[in-house]
Amino acid sequence: MKKRKLAVAALALIFGTNTFAQNLSAISQQETSRIIKTLSADDMQGRSAFTPGVDKAADFIAGEFKKTGLKPLPEENNFKQTFSVYRFTPQEKEVHLNGQTVSADNVFAVTNYEELEWDKDINVATEVIKESDNFRAAISRINSLEQNVLALVHPKHTDTFKAYQRYLTRGGIQQKKNEGNSKVFVLTDQTVATDYKIEIENQAEQLPLTNIAGMIEGKRKDEIVVFSGHYDHIGILTAVDGDSIANGADDDASGTTAMIMLAKYYKKQPKPDRTLIFVAFTAEEIGGYGSRYFSEQLPPDQIVAMFNIEMVGKPSKFGPNTAYLTGFEKSNLGELMQKHLQGTTYSIHPDPYPEQNLFYRSDNATLARLGVPAHTISSVQIDQDKSYHSVNDEIEQLDMAHMTNMIKAIALASRGIVYGNDTPTRVDKSTVRQ
Structure with a gap:
């Protein structure tokens, strides 16, 4: 009986392997x-x-x-899962920090708002990206925070700051419009923000994107x-x-x-x-x-x-x-x-x-x-x-x-x-x- 079971198992293994190969x-x-x-x-x-x-x-x-x-997926008529995102292109930036006017060339914002107006009476957290910090790691951490943030960036990071700014000047993509938190980054040697006024205007363009999805x-x-x-x-x-x-x-x-x-x-x-x-x-x-x-x-x-x-x-x-x-x-x-x-x-x-x-x-x-x-x-x-x-x-x-x-x-x-x-x-x- 044992020999018979072993033979059956061996045949199953052989046929199973052939089935996989086929x-x-x-x-x-x-x-x-x-x-x-x-x-x-x-x-x-x-x-x-x-x-x-x-x-x-x-x-x-x-x-x-x-x-x-x-x-197609349930409740879809075809394989195209189309949705919209928004491209936000900066139009105007005006920033005053501790009594000084900051050049618009030293400001960029990560936001999905068409208009952003902050002053010292608004609940905004302040973060400082110091000379010794890794700028890319710092900006990633700040962008993950679930609150509005004004980030003061040391001038040592000018080159990387400008690269991010150029990218956003072409238009930053966001899933939604006029909701959630915003982050404003200012290139400055100042390390505190006791008094500030920030006004930013963006053009919002709705754009379609499409996943292709099917099912068994x-x-x-x-x-x-x-x-x-x-x-x-x-x-x-x-x-x-x-x-x-x-x-x-x-x-x-x-x-x-x-x-x-x-x-x-x-x-x-x-x-x-x-x-x-x-x-x-x-x-x-x-x-x-x-x-x-x-x-x-x-x-x-x-x-x-x-x-x-x-x-x-x-x-x-x-x-x-x-x-x-x-x-x-x-x-x-x-x-x-x-x-x-x-x-x-x-x-x-x-x-x-x-x-x-x-x-x-x-x-x-x-x-x-x-x-x-x-x-x-x-x-x-x-x-x-x-x-x-x-x-x-x-x-x-x-x-x-x-x-x-x-x-x-x-x-x-x-x-x-x-x-x-x-x-x-x-x-x-x-x-x-x-």
Whole structure:
């Protein structure tokens, strides 16, 4: 009897392995190459937000979802999840600080108000960015504060201050208008603000953005697994050797392609236990507005896991067919993925670049802040990648065999969660930086 059971088990293992191999054959290098080549082509013009190029990419992705047989999300008529943001362009700035008039060239504001009027009788906190401070870290901390802030910036930070100011002069993007808190930054050698008057006027322009989202309905409608990548990039740059298009092949046509291929893969499998949502996020490069909007449309407690995919077109430092998971320690999603890859040629590792803060630099962070086990799968060697955010990020720079194998690895690693056998631990929201 024992021999019979062992023989049956062995046959099951053989047939199971063959089934996996057959299933994974649906993820082909030829199809992967077709999709990423289209998304990173010159006629997409770098897929910058608010441009015809990103609209063309959106149409292409929606077309792929339709061919694959995905359904629109509930209460949506199609795959396009369109919403609005606002671009605030400074018009007038007048600041008086401790009896002195401050030049408008030494002021910028992070605000979604068309008109801002502050004086010493308004409840505004004062922060000082000292000569010894890290300006980028300080501004990030101040912007996260849930209150109005007047920040006095030491002149030592003039160059970085001016860079932020130039960026905002082109128009700062905000989700909402005339609500919430504002931050005003003043370049000055003064370290106290006993008396001040601030008047700022902005022009507010409403602009559309579009996520592309489709689904495979599972047996459990209220348990959701998200596969995602962002399809926008940074558009047109200063020409280098006659090339001005930042094609964004690895960042993040690779992740978007992987997400589409996983949709094609799971559509050919038996009906999943959990509902699968496949989403291409917009506006990641300008503040993650696509994932922010998406996160507001679903109860976060229903999202069991998020596999966000970013820059998987090149081998990782761990070698071919390997990738890493950002925020590995914040849930056990990575351990569950590793379990399902044992005995294969694929492997997932903890993020080897914690100093780069990659967990917070992609669309996973928005859902992780809500407690979702949301992580980014990546293989880019970010500390030495010279094509990042440049005109050289083209398909010719990618290893398509590696990328195709990474998609297969994610397919295998995610099956336990998709079919309800595994449930990752939730992210402790208190450990996630806002």
